[in-house]
Amino acid sequence: MSHPVVVVGAGLSGLQASCLLQQAGLRVLLVEADGRAGGRVMSAGGGAGAHRVDMGPSWFWPDMNPRVERLVQQLQLDHFPQFTEGASLVEAPDGQLYKRMAGWSQGSQRIRGGTQALVEALLARLTDQVQLKLGTRLLSMALQADGVALTLQGVAGTWTQLAAQVIVTLPPRLFAQDLACSPAWPGELMQAMHATPTWMAGHAKFAAVYAQPFWREAGLSGMAMSQRGPMSEIHDASDEHGATAALFGFVGAAPGYRAGVGREALMQQSLAQLVRLFGPQAATPLWCDLKDWAQAPLTATPADHRPLSHHPAYQQAVVPEPWRQRVWLAGTERSAQFGGYLEGALDSAERAVEGLLARRRVDALGEHGLPNMTE
Structure with missing residues (x-):
């Protein structure tokens, strides 16, 4: 077909799908509603190649994440273990601190330059076979005899793009909330999408960067668990040598509270917590940052503001x-x-591309393996 394959969403899944389609020799239009690629993969700090602090996913586990490990190797990216040497801290609701002398080794790895280095390396792999359009939102899909008519909206206005096939990487809740389909998808399927939490969409992360890892000098790993907050879990986020020192934490305070107190007040509360935990040197970072994913409309819906009590049981995609x-x-x-x-983003991208290519082979050869003379 003369129409391109359209991939919706330039997060890790959409970028990997686009690279795989490119390798298969297909023309791809990759559209992303945000003004940047990466989705929930975001690293703050210096430019490419410099150490950055992850404001989205930070870790992968080689034994459990073979696709991420393989991709990191293919892209010739370096990784290093999460720093866990030294004691960890526990902060009780009354502010009392308890020290755990045994370190907590979690076996996790971090990518040099931040997880965003994955995104940048995949973007660098794209050739002119893939056209990337940022700031472009998918509004609707209409099924036609020769493909799918997509209504797209960008800075220049709204237009219709015909696609041979489409890979949609939107989180299920955003798909159900924002996307109109003709013919309509079954109501029970849309309800199931509404009920599927977007992972980490209700969370926020705070990071502070320092001239030196002073907590290590005090025999601390930088890890802390807190029942007082606003951060509930804190880790060392320095580079592999500790030359660029950093701490980051998951803000456990609810999205409504975070929105009510405001960004600057929440950052000051987080810094004050680091002072309580690690001493007065924590009060003067070189810089600090806060990313509240619950306030990102291209990630979270109001339903994602409700806290999760456990990791959701996700299901393989169903298309009617x-x-x-x-x-x-x-x-x-x-x-x-x-x-x-991250492994799930790659897993689903590979499955989608495999299914799409298999369908194209059937279309090209016919249902019985013979050339389809109608195309």
Whole structure:
């Protein structure tokens, strides 16, 4: 077909899908509603190649994440273990501190330059076979005899793009909330999408960067658990040598509280907590940052503001007939085994591309393996 394959969403899943389609020799239009690629993969700090602090996913586990490990190797990126040497701290609700002398080794790895280095390396792999359009939102999909008509909206206005096939990497809740389909998808399927949490969408992360890792000098690992807050879990976020020193924490305070107190007040509260935990040197970082994903409308819906008590059980994507020959769903929430993780984003992208290419082979050869003379 003369129409391109359209990939919706330039997060890790969409970028990997686009690279795989490019390798298969297909033309791809990759559209992203945000003004940047990466989705929930975001690293703050210096430019490419410099140490950056992850404001989204920070870790992968080689034994459990073979796709991430393989991709890191293919892209010739370096990684290093999460620093865990030294004592960890526990902060009680009354502010009392308890020290755990045994370190907590979690076996996790961090990518040099931040997880965003994955995104940048995948972007660098794209050739002119893939056209990337940032700031471009998908509004609707209409099934046609020769493909899918997509209504897209960008800075220049709204237009219709015909696609041979489509891979949609939107989180299920955003798909159900924002995307109109003709013919409509079954109501029970849309309800199931509404009920599927977007992983980490209700969370916020705070990071502070220092001239030196003073907590290490005090025999601390930089890890702390707190029942007082606003951060509930804190880790060392320095580079592998400790030359660029950093701490980051998951803000446990609810999204409503965070929105009510405001960004600057929440950052000051987080710094004050680091002082309580690690001493007065924590009060003067070189810089600090806060990313509240619950306030990012391209990530979270109001339903994501409700806290999760456990890791959701994600399901493999289901596409209804008659859409099944034209549309595939990807994104980490579409991975039954690895949902919520970087591994899930890659797993779902690979499955979507495999299904799409298999369908194209059938279209080219016919249902019985013979050349389809109608195309």
